Amino acid sequence: MNDREKLQWMDRINRRAFISKTSMGLGGLALGSLINPGIGKANSIGGGVLKKPHFIPRAKRVVFLFQSGGPSQFELFDYKPLLQKRHGEDLPSSVRQGQRLTGMSASQSQLPLVGTPYNFAQYGDSGAWVSDLMPYTSEIVDDLCFIKSMHTEQINHDPALTFFQTGHQLPGRPSIGSWINYGLGSDNENLPAFIVLVSNNAPKDQPLYARLWGNGFLPSRHQGVQFRAGKDPVLYLNDPNGYHRSDRREMLNALKELNLVQKEMVGDASISDRIAQYEMAYRMQVSVPEVRDLEDEPDSVFELYGEDARTPGTYAANCLLARRLLEKDVKFVQLYHQGWDNHGNLPSNITRQCKATDQASAALVKDLKQRGLLEDTLVIWGGEFGRTNYSQGKLTKDNFGRDHHPRCFTMWMAGGGVKPGMTYGATDEFGYNISENPVHVHDFQATLMYLLGIDHEKLTYEYQGRRFRLTDVSGEVVEGILA
Numbered sequence: 001m002n003d004r005e006k007l008q009w010m011d012r013i014n015r016r017a018f019i020s021k022t023s024m025g026l027g028g029l030a031l032g033s034l035i036n037p038g039i040g041k042a043n044s045i046g047g048g049v050l051k052k053p054h055f056i057p058r059a060k061r062v063v064f065l066f067q068s069g070g071p072s073q074f075e076l077f078d079y080k081p082l083l084q085k086r087h088g089e090d091l092p093s094s095v096r097q098g099q100r101l102t103g104m105s106a107s108q109s110q111l112p113l114v115g116t117p118y119n120f121a122q123y124g125d126s127g128a129w130v131s132d133l134m135p136y137t138s139e140i141v142d143d144l145c146f147i148k149s150m151h152t153e154q155i156n157h158d159p160a161l162t163f164f165q166t167g168h169q170l171p172g173r174p175s176i177g178s179w180i181n182y183g184l185g186s187d188n189e190n191l192p193a194f195i196v197l198v199s200n201n202a203p204k205d206q207p208l209y210a211r212l213w214g215n216g217f218l219p220s221r222h223q224g225v226q227f228r229a230g231k232d233p234v235l236y237l238n239d240p241n242g243y244h245r246s247d248r249r250e251m252l253n254a255l256k257e258l259n260l261v262q263k264e265m266v267g268d269a270s271i272s273d274r275i276a277q278y279e280m281a282y283r284m285q286v287s288v289p290e291v292r293d294l295e296d297e298p299d300s301v302f303e304l305y306g307e308d309a310r311t312p313g314t315y316a317a318n319c320l321l322a323r324r325l326l327e328k329d330v331k332f333v334q335l336y337h338q339g340w341d342n343h344g345n346l347p348s349n350i351t352r353q354c355k356a357t358d359q360a361s362a363a364l365v366k367d368l369k370q371r372g373l374l375e376d377t378l379v380i381w382g383g384e385f386g387r388t389n390y391s392q393g394k395l396t397k398d399n400f401g402r403d404h405h406p407r408c409f410t411m412w413m414a415g416g417g418v419k420p421g422m423t424y425g426a427t428d429e430f431g432y433n434i435s436e437n438p439v440h441v442h443d444f445q446a447t448l449m450y451l452l453g454i455d456h457e458k459l460t461y462e463y464q465g466r467r468f469r470l471t472d473v474s475g476e477v478v479e480g481i482l483a
Contacts, residue, residue, distance in 0.1 A: 048185030053453025058417025058483070059378040060187070062180070062448065063322050063333045065361055067353075068161065069206050069340030072387035072402050073410040073431070075116050075350050078148055079129040080431040083389055084115035091390045095430050102155055104343065104392060105403045111390035113430070114400050117347055126421035133354040136362035142421040143365055143374070144412045145481050149425025149434045152385055152406045152441045157206045157341065160384035160406065164441055165212045167470045174216035174461075176445065177332035179470045180452060181222040183459045187329035190287040192225040192280065194332045195325055200229055200313035201356060203339035203349075213334060217463040221273040221280075224334060227321070229313025233288055237281055245285070252278055291324050304367060306359040316360035323367050326377055340383055343392050344401035365414050378416025378451055385409055389431045408434045411444070417451045419483045442475030450477045 074080060091111040105111065118131040121138075128141035137144075154160035159169035166173040174182070177194035186193035196213045213224030227233045239248055256275055263271040292312075301320065302309050308316035315337050322333045337357055342349045361381055368374040386409025387402035408427045414420065425437040446456040449470065456475055460467040 048181070048183045050183050050454070050459070053184070054455035054458055055450060055453045057451070057453030058376070059415070059451045060376045061326050061329065061331055061333070062378045062380065062416070062452070063326060063335070063364070064176070065319070065335050065357075065364075065379070065381045066164075066337070067340050067357070067381065067383040068208065068336050068338045069157070069342075070160075070383045070385045070387060070404060070409070071340045071353070072342060072346065072350060073148070073408075074387065074389060074402070075118055075346070076131055076134055076354075077129060077146060077410045077412075078427060078431055079120040079131075080115070080389070080427075080429065082429045083113050083431065086113050087115040088395060089113050091430075091432070095428070095432050097433075099407060100155065102404050105388070105390075108392075111388075112395045113389055114391040114395055114402070124421065126423070128421075128423060133351065134358050136359045140362050140365050140414075143369065144414050145418045145420065146410060146412045146423040147425055147439050147444075147478075147481065148408070148410045148423060148427060149436065149438050150382070150386075150409050150411050150441070150444065151434060151438055154385065155404050155406050157384065157404075160404075161206075161212065164384050166216065167442065167445060167472050171209075171211050172216055173468065174218045174222065174470070175213045175224060175334075176448070176470060177213060177224050177334055178215045178218050178222040179459065180332050180449070180454075182218050182461070183449075183454050184331060184452065186331060189280075190283045191291065191325070191328055191330055192284075193330065194222070194224040194334070195330055196224045196226040196334045196336070197318040197321060198226065198228075199315040199318060199335070199337040199356075201308065201311075201315060202337045202353075205339055205341040208336055208338065212336075217468070218461060219270065219273045221276050224332075227288070227292070229317075233292055234281075234284060237284060237288065239285070248282060248285075252282055287328075291328060292321065294320065294324075301367070305363040308356070309360065315357050316363075319360040319364045320367075323364055323371075323373075326368070326373060327371070342387070342401055343403065345399060346401050347399065368415065374415035376416060378418065378448065379414040380411065380448070381413075382411030383409070405432075407432060413481070417483050418481050422481070424478070424481050437480060439478055440475070442471040443478050445471050446475035447478045447481070451482075 091113055118133055120129050120131050123130055123138040124142040126142050130138040152160055154163045154169050163169045165175045181193040215223035232238055259271050259275050305320050306316045308314040309320045311317055318335050325333050339353050365379055368377050385404055385406040388405040391400040392403040426435045428435045449456045456471045460469045
């Protein structure tokens with residue numbers, strides 16, 4: 001045995017002696033952590049690293065309705081009459097200003113402007129512009145804050161989507177929900193603090209990866225947990241046939257003892273995360289079937305969300321499930337609905353997308369409001385970027401498509417400390433550039449964290465010699481949208 005091995009061995013002996021002489025040893029520590037989950041954590045409220053929020057929180061929970069693929073703002077919320085008047089004309093170079101295009105339209109000799117075939121009108125006391133594709137959203141505009149000046153540097157789907165969800169275009173960083181879980185912990189010990197729902201009734205035009213809700217370099221207990229439709233909502237959660245709950249409890253108790261011995265010997269903090277996840281999975285065997293059981297929902301609720309809400313895994317059903325999770329104080333619920341990548345056949349494609357999502361999105365806002373939850377729940381709707389004001393490929397009388405456009409796009413937010421019934425930011429008359437109050441993705445992320453009581457510059461994690469944060473090295477809170 002060399003000197004280094006001797007020192008390691010003595011260190012193990014010293015730690016073993018310390019634990020054995022303290023109260024009831026490892027067994028006491030383990031029992032104490034079961035009785036009071038706050039023991040051994042950064043604080044006793046939720047288990048996040050923050051002893052207390054940096055600011056008074058305006059929101060207690062978040063639901064992010066992510067429309068993957070990049071919805072066209074021109075067909076939904078950003079009304080541009082000039083495009084109708086100049087339909088078919090080439091995009092002026094003075095408007096484009098040499099900005100880069102994707103490889104899909106950079107080879108076009110012309111970039112013909114295209115006006116939307118849909119009718120727009122102003123709704124509510126706020127006078128928000130909404131197209132006839134979104135009749136249900138038009139009913140709730142006075143509860144919404146539209147941000148029409150969102151922008152990003154990422155022009156392709158994977159980096160743009162990764163950037164929105166993790167604050168960086170390259171994979172490997174923690175997702176928004178993981179950062180929130182890391183900072184604030186959980187308000188419900190029987191359900192994960194971060195839950196993900198993916199629509200099963202959406203076109204799979206662009207792939208989704210589990211890393212989008214992954215924990216990156218944060219401890220594994222902060223990763224998002226995907227709930228699926230079907231008999232196994234969480235993979236590997238159910239017991240095998242012939243295996244009883246008492247058997248599972250005995251197995252977990254024995255496994256915990258082995259893990260605690262290993263932790264004592266090697267000092268690996270991730271072992272505690274592993275134990276906590278096993279215990280959470282055990283509790284979820286009861287809590288997950290309970291929260292997914294919609295039998296107690298009255299017919300009026302299904303009428304509100306739409307008939308699709310009766311079919312598990314659809315966008316409407318996921319919106320209803322999101323409301324049930326938020327009622328259980330799940331901190332961060334992330335919905336993904338694919339199919340918005342309309343390079344061609346945009347009129348028919350976007351019509352189907354709106355039919356599948358409009359009613360349920362509006363219903364979620366209405367439902368939260370009538371239950372008194374909207375005030376402290378932040379609802380977010382949007383995609384990774386917008387679409388171009390010109391047609392990709394051939395423009396015909398009845399058909400066209402729009403390419404990716406990161407320069408400006410529209411999102412909306414509701415509840416959770418955001419001003420209702422307002423529009424923030426604007427684009428020029430061509431809808432190509434931002435004309436006032438730009439909001440970068442990092443600004444959006446900083447604002448989201450602020451509404452939850454977090455200073456985005458102070459919630460950091462040291463990894464490989466550097467302090468990381470969700471907003472990387474930029475981002476400012478958008479004061480103009482705060483209630």
